[in-house]
Amino acid sequence: MSSRSFYLLLLVASCALAQNATQPGKFHVEHPTLLNLGFEWPISGDVNRNATVAVKFRKVGDAAWRDALPLVRIGGENVYRRRENLDYTVPQGFAGSILNLQPGTEYECNFVMTDPDGVTGQATHTVKVKTRIEPQPYAGGRTLHVYPPDYFGPRQEPSFTGILDAYYGAGLGDWSVVWERRAKPGDTLLLHAGLYRPERLDYVDPMMAPFDGSMSLTLKGTAEKPITIKAAGDGEVVLDGDNNHRLFDVMASAHHIFEGLTFRNTDVAIFAGQKEVIGAVGLTVKNCRFENIGFGVWTEFGGSSDFYIADNLFLGRDDRFRLIGWGGRQRQPGGNTWKEPLYKSHRMVSYYAIKVYGQGHVIAHNSIAYFHDAIGISTYGTPPTDPDHRASSIDIYNNDMHMFNDDFVETDGGVHNVRVFNNRGTNSAMGGYSSQPVFGGPVYFIRNTLYHSPNGVAFKFSAKPAGLFVYHNTIIGEHNASDTSSNVHYRNNLFLGRDTPDKGIMRVGNSTDINTSDYNGYRLNKGVKEQYGWLMPAKGQKIYEAKPGDWKSFATLAEFQAATGQETHSREVDYDIFEKLTPPDPSKIHAVYHAMDINLKLKPGSKAVDAGIAIPGVNDGFIGKAPDLGAHEVGAPPLRYGPRWLTWQPFYR
Numbered sequence: 100m101s102s103r104s105f106y107l108l109l110l111v112a113s114c115a116l117a118q119n120a121t122q123p124g125k126f127h128v129e130h131p132t133l134l135n136l137g138f139e140w141p142i143s144g145d146v147n148r149n150a151t152v153a154v155k156f157r158k159v160g161d162a163a164w165r166d167a168l169p170l171v172r173i174g175g176e177n178v179y180r181r182r183e184n185l186d187y188t189v190p191q192g193f194a195g196s197i198l199n200l201q202p203g204t205e206y207e208c209n210f211v212m213t214d215p216d217g218v219t220g221q222a223t224h225t226v227k228v229k230t231r232i233e234p235q236p237y238a239g240g241r242t243l244h245v246y247p248p249d250y251f252g253p254r255q256e257p258s259f260t261g262i263l264d265a266y267y268g269a270g271l272g273d274w275s276v277v278w279e280r281r282a283k284p285g286d287t288l289l290l291h292a293g294l295y296r297p298e299r300l301d302y303v304d305p306m307m308a309p310f311d312g313s314m315s316l317t318l319k320g321t322a323e324k325p326i327t328i329k330a331a332g333d334g335e336v337v338l339d340g341d342n343n344h345r346l347f348d349v350m351a352s353a354h355h356i357f358e359g360l361t362f363r364n365t366d367v368a369i370f371a372g373q374k375e376v377i378g379a380v381g382l383t384v385k386n387c388r389f390e391n392i393g394f395g396v397w398t399e400f401g402g403s404s405d406f407y408i409a410d411n412l413f414l415g416r417d418d419r420f421r422l423i424g425w426g427g428r429q430r431q432p433g434g435n436t437w438k439e440p441l442y443k444s445h446r447m448v449s450y451y452a453i454k455v456y457g458q459g460h461v462i463a464h465n466s467i468a469y470f471h472d473a474i475g476i477s478t479y480g481t482p483p484t485d486p487d488h489r490a491s492s493i494d495i496y497n498n499d500m501h502m503f504n505d506d507f508v509e510t511d512g513g514v515h516n517v518r519v520f521n522n523r524g525t526n527s528a529m530g531g532y533s534s535q536p537v538f539g540g541p542v543y544f545i546r547n548t549l550y551h552s553p554n555g556v557a558f559k560f561s562a563k564p565a566g567l568f569v570y571h572n573t574i575i576g577e578h579n580a581s582d583t584s585s586n587v588h589y590r591n592n593l594f595l596g597r598d599t600p601d602k603g604i605m606r607v608g609n610s611t612d613i614n615t616s617d618y619n620g621y622r623l624n625k626g627v628k629e630q631y632g633w634l635m636p637a638k639g640q641k642i643y644e645a646k647p648g649d650w651k652s653f654a655t656l657a658e659f660q661a662a663t664g665q666e667t668h669s670r671e672v673d674y675d676i677f678e679k680l681t682p683p684d685p686s687k688i689h690a691v692y693h694a695m696d697i698n699l700k701l702k703p704g705s706k707a708v709d710a711g712i713a714i715p716g717v718n719d720g721f722i723g724k725a726p727d728l729g730a731h732e733v734g735a736p737p738l739r740y741g742p743r744w745l746t747w748q749p750f751y752r
Contacts, residue, residue: 119216121145124192126210126224129492129516130404130459133202133231137492137516138210140170140224141192148172148613150214152193159205159227166715170195170210173539176565176585176611177643180536187481189539189565194515196543198716203232231459234356234383234407236327240285244331247293248305261295262288262328263307263314271303285324290360292334296341312343320354322381330359340365350400354381363390371406372398374479378457383407386744390414395452399477401488403457408465410742412749415449415470417504421689424528424554425471425504447504451475456512460493466741468501468750472509473524479512482538489538491515499741500524501750502691506559507549509533510542515566520545521730523740525694525750527552530559531574540566540586545717546730546738550575550697553688555602557594560584563610563643570717573699573729575682577624583608583634583645589616591711591718593729595674596624599685603652606632611641616665618712620672620728621656628652631659668712672728676705693751694740701733708733 124141131137140152152170157163174191197208205227212222243265244255259265265288268280282288298304299312308314320326330336338360340346346365349355350372362368368389372378378400385407389395395413396406417423425447449470453462456477467473474495482489491514500507500522507524510517511533520543524531531549534542544567549557555577560567565585572592577599587609596604604621607614612635623630629652636642642649653659656671674680678700683692701707711718711726718726722734731738741749 118144118146119149121150121212121214121216121218123212123218123220123222126226127486128226128228129486131228131230132459132461132492132494133233134198134200135492135494135516135518136197136200136206136208136228136230137194138170138196138208139192139194139486139491139515140210140212141190143191145191145214145216147216149216150212150218153211153213154195154197154208156197156206156208159207164209167197168195168715168717171541171566171586173566173586176539178536178538178563178565180562183480185480185562187538194539195541196516196518198518198543199719200230202230205229231405233409234325234381236287236329236356236358237285237324240287240324241283243282243286243288245288245290247291247295250291250293261306262290266316266318269307271305271307272309275307275309282318282326284320284326287327287329289329289331290336291331292336294337294339296339297343299341299343311345312341313345313348315348316355317351319352320381322354325354325356325381325383327356327358328360329356332359335361337361337363339363345370349379349382350377350398352379352382355379356383356385357387358383359386361388361390362392366393367397368392368394369396371396372400372403372456374399374401374456374477376400378403379406381405384411385409386742387411389452391416393449394454397451397454399456399479401457401483401485403455404487405459406455407461408453409461409463410744411465412742412745413452413465413467413470414749415452415468417449417469417471417502419469419502420691422502422526422528422551422553422691423504423689447471455493456490458487458489458492462493462495462498464497464739464742466499466745466749471504472506473500473503474498474507475509476512476517478535482514489514490517493517495519496521497738497740498522499694501526501694503527505529506533507531509535510537511535513540513542514538515540517542518545519543519547521738522547523694524548525550525692525697529554530556532557533559533561534564534567534584535559536562536564537566540568542567544569544572546571548573548699548730550694550699551683551690551692552576553685555579555599560587570714571711571726571728571730573731577602577604579603579606579632580608583610583643585610585614587614590618590714591726591728593620593672593707595622595672595682597682597685598625601627603627603630603632605630608634608645608650609636610643612636612638617668618710618728619666619669620676620707620710621669622673623671628654630654631656633659633663633665635663670706670710672706676701676707678702695748695751699729700731701727701729703733
């Protein structure tokens with residue numbers, strides 16, 4: 100070999116080594132929630148994707164460290180939907196969560212990056228982060244007593260007629276926008292019992308909301324001194340929109356609490372942010388009722404942050420007695436021609452109960468029924484580059500969801516560290532839990548349940564989502580995805596078929612070679628030849644536009660295991676793993692089932708018990724030799740769904 104050739108070879112090797120080495124970027128701590136912490140760490144290099152980040156944590160003051168899930172290696176995944184001109188490539192880096200923490204607690208979190216090819220720059224970070232607590236009214240502020248317009252009895256002082264009188268000192272008619280006596284941070288507007296309904300077609304409306312009946316709240320509280328609007332406790336407080344479009348507009352506000360109120364008869368109860376305009380910060384809505392509404396709480400603004408929406412009851416306007424999917428004419432791909440639906444469409448009289456974008460939101464312990472969708476992250480499109488203005492660090496948990504034309508939970512615009520866990524879903528016409536798409540992840544689906552989704556799409560992974568982790572879910576139905584996704588991992592789940600004709604139990608399309616599935620339980624559909632469908636690229640290959648012939652189908656789990664190397668520790672199960680469970684009838688697609696009648700608890704000693712794998716931060720403290728499959732661990736305390744004040748079942752016959 101000539102010296103020139105030798106030096107060229109050395110140069111090539113040196114360049115390859117430089118590309119494979121990892122250069123860490125700026126470490127980012129996302130907005131904390133009550134129970135979880137999220138982190139992002141951008142990088143360059145690591146072309147061969149063999150860098151890792153180990154994570155451990157401890158309460159400040161504790162001596163012992165605990166292991167958490169490692170950060171997820173993301174980057175290079177192509178997320179797109181051509182007809183909406185969406186085309187996004189996930190930036191190189193790591194992201195991930197430390198799960199199942201305690202509220203109001205400071206933690207020391209340690210991150211160590213390693214790469215066999217070397218790390219250039221700061222490879223270790225140790226940060227202290229405190230989880231949030233449930234927002235509370237400020238105890239030292241003023242109490243402003245608010246009464247409805249038709250109240251003429253004795254009053255506690257200082258007293259006001261209607262919310263805007265106390266909030267702004269607003270006048271009547273044209274003077275309703277003269278705000279010379281504003282509420283202060285820390286004030287509590289204590290609403291006494293009665294009906295608060297704007298007479299919006301009255302020029303001198305006593306609620307100070309003429310013409311549209313909408314109340315705009317723009318003041319700024321603080322985290323320590325929020326502005327609170329709550330029921331006084333002397334009877335029900337009803338905020339009635341009189342069938343107007345928008346009852347409250349809070350999209351310029353900061354740190355407001357709505358508590359113990361009833362919202363009804365409006366298209367949008369609380370509007371909290373418009374895309375690329377402005378949004379709310381620190382909005383809390385708790386222990387409230389929403390009735391006959393089209394939308395409960397809604398923000399589209401990337402800078403909206405730190406919402407706490409918990410322990411509420413949302414009742415939409417959709418059909419209570421039959422499950423109906425959505426339809427309507429849809430545009431054909433690649434043109435402007437339209438096709439009619441294959442089934443009759445419904446009129447969308449209620450959209451979402453809760454829809455958010457931004458960081459740090461907590462949506463927990465709500466009961467929701469009769470909407471198009473229950474809970475969603477705005478589909479939004481290409482995420483903002485500012486990490487504080489994109490959908491990350493969002494918790495959706497312990498919600499009870501009943502009767503939807505589309506899905507239970509949509510993470511469709513999520514970017515990093517979206518946690519969907521401990522939710523119960525019963526009756527969804529089109530799908531259950533959706534990522535359409537997710538822009539890198541991770542998004543965690545943990546211990547959720549699904550019963551009766553006639554479309555056979557338990558997890559709607561569409562528009563090429565990336566970074567999905569599906570752990571410990573109990574699905575009574577099939578999981579059949581027609582699109583491909585990247586960096587998706589299934590562990591400890593149960594998928595039980597309903598004997599749906601011509602439909603297998605599982606069909607998964609993978610865009611990259613790093614998707615995995617194992618330690619799951621499957622109940623096959625009788626009389627179906629192709630039970631498992633799998634699209635898996637060869638090592639290093641990416642398939643984003645898969646052809647029908649690329650899919651491989653298998654009749655048994657053993658065939659699937661042998662051909663793909665996946666599901667090595669998985670098993671086939673039947674309904675005898677449960678204490679007592681009857682599956683939904685696949686021929687009755689419009690039927691309505693009730694969670695009270697459904698028992699998803701495992702039978703001790705069944706094939707699903709002790710059949711899972713330990714996952715740090717997810718199933719710590721499991722009972723027995725190994726974690727159980729599905730959402731419910733035998734011997735563990737039962738999960739509590741819906742509002743913690745609710746002592747009766749709102750969705751039963």
